[in-house]
Amino acid sequence: MNVIEADGLGKRYGRKWALRDCTLSVSAGCVTGLVGPNGAGKTTLISLAVGLIRPTAGTVRVAGEPAGSRAARELVAFVAQDAPLYQHLSVRDMLHVGRNLNVRWDHDRAVSRLNDLDIPLKARVGTLSGGQRAQLALTVALARRPELLVLDEPLAALDPLARADFMQSVRDAVAGDGISAVFSTHVVAELGQVAEHLIVLGRGEVLLSGPADYLTATAGGAPLEQVILSRLRESVPGRTREVAA
Amino acid sequence: MTAAAIPARRERPAARAVPWTRLAWVTWRQHRAALAGAAAFLGAIAVYLAITGHEIHQAYDALVAAGCPQADAIQPGSLLPVASAACQSLTQGFLSFYGTTSGSLGTSGINAQTVPFMLLAVPVLLGAFAGAPVLARELELGTFRFAWTQSAGRLRLAAARLIPLAVLLTAAAYGLSALFSWYFTPFLRFGNTGGYPMQVFGNLGTDFAAWTLFSFTLAAFLGVLLRRAVAATAVSLAVTTVLDTVTMMALRQQYATPATITGAGPTGVSDWVLGNWFTNPGGAQVSAGTVDHLFAQSQGGHVGLFPPAVAAWAAQNHYTDWWSYQPAARWWQLQLTEGAWLLVASLLLITATILLIRRRPA
Numbered sequence: 001m002n003v004i005e006a007d008g009l010g011k012r013y014g015r016k017w018a019l020r021d022c023t024l025s026v027s028a029g030c031v032t033g034l035v036g037p038n039g040a041g042k043t044t045l046i047s048l049a050v051g052l053i054r055p056t057a058g059t060v061r062v063a064g065e066p067a068g069s070r071a072a073r074e075l076v077a078f079v080a081q082d083a084p085l086y087q088h089l090s091v092r093d094m095l096h097v098g099r100n101l102n103v104r105w106d107h108d109r110a111v112s113r114l115n116d117l118d119i120p121l122k123a124r125v126g127t128l129s130g131g132q133r134a135q136l137a138l139t140v141a142l143a144r145r146p147e148l149l150v151l152d153e154p155l156a157a158l159d160p161l162a163r164a165d166f167m168q169s170v171r172d173a174v175a176g177d178g179i180s181a182v183f184s185t186h187v188v189a190e191l192g193q194v195a196e197h198l199i200v201l202g203r204g205e206v207l208l209s210g211p212a213d214y215l216t217a218t219a220g221g222a223p224l225e226q227v228i229l230s231r232l233r234e235s236v237p238g239r240t241r242e243v244a245a
Numbered sequence: 246m247t248a249a250a251i252p253a254r255r256e257r258p259a260a261r262a263v264p265w266t267r268l269a270w271v272t273w274r275q276h277r278a279a280l281a282g283a284a285a286f287l288g289a290i291a292v293y294l295a296i297t298g299h300e301i302h303q304a305y306d307a308l309v310a311a312g313c314p315q316a317d318a319i320q321p322g323s324l325l326p327v328a329s330a331a332c333q334s335l336t337q338g339f340l341s342f343y344g345t346t347s348g349s350l351g352t353s354g355i356n357a358q359t360v361p362f363m364l365l366a367v368p369v370l371l372g373a374f375a376g377a378p379v380l381a382r383e384l385e386l387g388t389f390r391f392a393w394t395q396s397a398g399r400l401r402l403a404a405a406r407l408i409p410l411a412v413l414l415t416a417a418a419y420g421l422s423a424l425f426s427w428y429f430t431p432f433l434r435f436g437n438t439g440g441y442p443m444q445v446f447g448n449l450g451t452d453f454a455a456w457t458l459f460s461f462t463l464a465a466f467l468g469v470l471l472r473r474a475v476a477a478t479a480v481s482l483a484v485t486t487v488l489d490t491v492t493m494m495a496l497r498q499q500y501a502t503p504a505t506i507t508g509a510g511p512t513g514v515s516d517w518v519l520g521n522w523f524t525n526p527g528g529a530q531v532s533a534g535t536v537d538h539l540f541a542q543s544q545g546g547h548v549g550l551f552p553p554a555v556a557a558w559a560a561q562n563h564y565t566d567w568w569s570y571q572p573a574a575r576w577w578q579l580q581l582t583e584g585a586w587l588l589v590a591s592l593l594l595i596t597a598t599i600l601l602i603r604r605r606p607a
Contacts, residue, residue, distance in 0.1 A: 050394050071260035073396050080390035086275070087386075093274055100267035101395035101402070103260075137391075144396070 001064075003028040003148045003180040004049055008058030011044050018044040020204045022058070026182055026197065028147075031174055033195030034184040035228055040201040042184040043081070046152045049182075050078040063147045074103055077146035081153040083137035087126035091136060094125050098140040110143035131162030135169065142173050149173065151183035167194045192216075192224040200228055202235040263397040268405035276379070276410060283375055283414065287421055290367065294421075297342075297356060298428030304339040305431035311335055339435065357432050361445045364425060368418060368453060369485045372460020375414055377477035379406050380602065381468030403602045407595050411461050418457035422448060443517040443571075447493065450580035455587040460485045462594035469601045492583070500582040503569040509556065510566070515573035526563035536564055 004026035011019045019041040026032045034042050047053045048060050051068025065072035085094055091114065099105040114121065117139075119132050128136060134154060141149055149170070155163045171194070174181050185191070191198070192212055200208035208215065208231045212224055219227045273280075313332035342356040380403060383389040393399040425448050433442070446452060464481035471477045503519050511518060523536045537550050540558045559566060571579065 052390065052393060069260075070262070070396070070398060073394065073398055074260045076394075078390070078394040080387070080394075082387065084387040084391050086388060086391075089274070097271050097274065098395070100271045101263060101392070101397045103263055103396045 001028045002026060004060065004062050004182065006045070006048075006058065006060040009045070009048060009055055009060050010057035011041075011048060011053065012056040017056075017204050019048070019201075022201075022204075022206055024199055024206050024209050026180070026199070028180045029174075029178065030180060030196040031171060031194060032180070032182045032197040032199060033191055034182060034199050034201065035188060035191065036184075036186065036201035036207075037232065038186055039203070040186075041204040042186075042201055043152055044204075045201065046078075046150055046182070046184055050076055050150055075147040076150060077141035077144045077148070078150045079134075079137045079141050079152070079154060082157055083134045083154075085125050085133065085137055085140070087124070089125055090121065091119060091123050091125060091128075092121040094136065094140065095121075095143070098143060102144050104145050106143050106145055110139050113139050113142070129162075130157050131159070131165065134158060134162065134166055138166065138169055138173075142177075145177070147179055149179060149181040151181065153185060154183055155185055155187060170194075188225050188228050191228070198224070198228070200231055202232055205235075207231050207235050260396075263395075263401065265401075265405060268397055268401060269409060271402075272406045272409055276406070279375055279378070280410075280413070283371060283417070286371065287367075287417055290364070291421060291424055294424050294428045297360075298424070301339075301342050301356060301428065301431050304335075304342065305435065308332075308335045308339050308435075339431070342432075357429075358444065361425070361429070361448045364421075364453075365447045365489065367421070368456035368460050369482060369489060371414060371418065372457050372462075373464045373478045373481040373485065375410065376461035376464030377468045377481055378474040379410060379465045379468060380598070381472060381474040381477050384469065384472040385474060399602050400599055403599050407462070407465055407598060411458055411591070411595070414461050415454050415458040419451075419454035422450075422453035425449070425453070442515050443497075446497065446579070447489070450577070451584040452580055455584040455591075456485075456489060458591045459587045459594075462591040462598070466594045466598045466601070469598050469605070497579060497583060498571060500579050501571065501575055504572055505567060505569045507565050507567055510568045511570045511572070513573045515576075517571040517573070518568060519571065520567075520569040522567050523559060524565045524567065531564070 002025040004024070006022050006024050009019060009022040010017060022041075022045065034045065036042050044053070048055055049062050049067050051072060054068065060067045062072050063075040065075060086097065089097065095107065095110055095114075098110070099107055111121070114136070117132070117135050119128065119136060125133065125136065134157070138151075138154075151170070154166060154170075158166060170181050170183070173179065183195075195212060197211050198208065198215060199206060208228070215227050216222060216224050311332060313329075313335055383392055389399075392402055395402075397405075429445060429448070447456065460481065463485060464477055467481050467484075468474055468477035471480065498517070498519050510521070521533050523531045523533060525531050536559055537555060539562075540555045541550070543558065556566060
């Protein structure tokens with residue numbers, strides 16, 4: 001079963017296609033990395049999948065439901081870039097907001113998770129560190145007991161230690177709850193340790209898609225990082241050499 | 246294995262809607278500071294109206310208890326009727342709330358004229374400051390990416406904010422307007438034969454609440470359109486002020502075809518005079534200014550334009566004096582007409598706001 005299925009999906013802003021003719025599927029039960037340089041269409045694809053925007057062309061289904069439908073919203077939890085939450089609220093009230101905006105909500109689990117992370121319920125969201133805020137956003141998302149967790153650039157604003165902790169939390173959730181996760185990133189390094197499945201986007205098109213093991217195997221056992229970079233280089237006409245690793 | 250043991254996630258029951266009461270809690274939690282601010286603002290005005298209104302009522306009641314002549318006989322601008330020294334003192338005491346020293350009506354007074362005029366700013370300010378941030382803050386802070394993607398969905402979320410806040414503010418404005426009505430009653434009883442003077446049209450009836458509702462919904466709409474709370478507040482203040490002024494100066498008088506009479510003009514103090522002109526003996530229309538000019542000519546040039554003398558001359562020379570006006574009895578017709586179009590405009594603005602939320606790539 002696929003947790004995301006896009007068919008001929010495209011999004012145009014004015015005359016520019018942010019994402020074009022994107023057909024892909026993301027299999028359930030694993031962590032999928034959506035990789036590509038800035039402007040590759042990662043956020044566009046994710047925004048389409050969580051129903052924030054509507055496609056110009058094609059269709060996208062998430063957890064078997066049309067993206068953006070009520071059924072899809074119930075099954076998909078999203079953590080946007082920079083983990084936007086209500087800064088002026090206390091952590092406790094932020095949880096209550098989550099509870100009151102969702103049909104399914106596991107409050108006890110959210111509270112115990114925050115306890116484990118040493119995030120005080122009384123603290124204002126605005127006073128938390130970047131890592132704590134990302135963890136709070138993840139907690140709110142997981143408390144919804146989603147089938148699919150979507151994360152847009154979750155690592156961009158975090159220091160290396162917080163990154164490791166955060167991705168560990170995502171992996172634990174995927175393994176523990178039997179859910180699926182998709183996250184976007186422009187950081188290619190360390191990707192192999194995090195993502196089991198990869199989708200490489202470049203200039204609004206899918207360049208590469210498949211299980212990480214398979215991608216490295218078909219490239220003759222080359223490191224994942226190198227496979228991705230060489231595919232990205234090929235996609236940029238006249239810029240075969242300069243792209244930095 | 247019972248059905249309850251199967252994890253809900255795998256069952257895929259039909260998607261349920263998040264109850265409105267839960268959404269209402271979120272609205273309350275997020276806007277309680279703004280609501281407290283609005284309550285403090287309206288509360289301060291209410292306290293002023295209550296204290297001053299009490300004094301006005303006391304002064305008026307003392308006048309009535311002493312059996313002093315009511316001002317039915319007083320026309321705006323005229324002097325007080327002759328009365329006993331005690332009554333003169335009581336009347337002066339009451340009229341001091343007009344803020345005048347001469348004791349004549351029609352001059353500007355703080356409680357009778359300045360306060361009602363200043364209160365007209367309340368719906369504009371309240372609506373703009375409360376309405377603009379309601380959805381614009383989500384858009385400018387980026388939290389809409391959180392809010393719009395929860396199970397409740399953006400449309401229900403927007404409706405659960407706009408509608409209760411609009412109802413609350415409109416009700417609060419109506420309450421303040423009712424308090425003002427009590428505060429202002431002695432002035433109406435003293436100076437008028439009945440009905441309501443048009444100068445306080447915007448403060449009484451349904452008008453004050455209707456403008457609050459309109460101002461709020463316009464600001465909320467502009468907030469989504471401009472995606473900036475401060476800009477939406479500023480634009481909303483400007484647009485509502487202009488629209489309110491245009492309505493007051495030019496639109497309100499056209500809600501009903503004005504009545505016309507000939508002769509000395511409408512008799513009720515609360516009748517709203519819109520125009521005055523003459524027809525000459527041939528039946529052609531001439532302006533009041535032309536008649537003044539002809540009167541002055543007939544008197545050999547430079548004489549004062551004492552109105553009764555002009556009227557007498559005009560009648561003598563077969564000029565007919567015409568007046569157009571809105572009779573005081575049409576008060577509620579005019580009130581409800583304005584209330585109705587403001588309500589329709591507000592509902593359209595709420596609909597447009599929700600459509601914009603739905604269509605806009607967030």
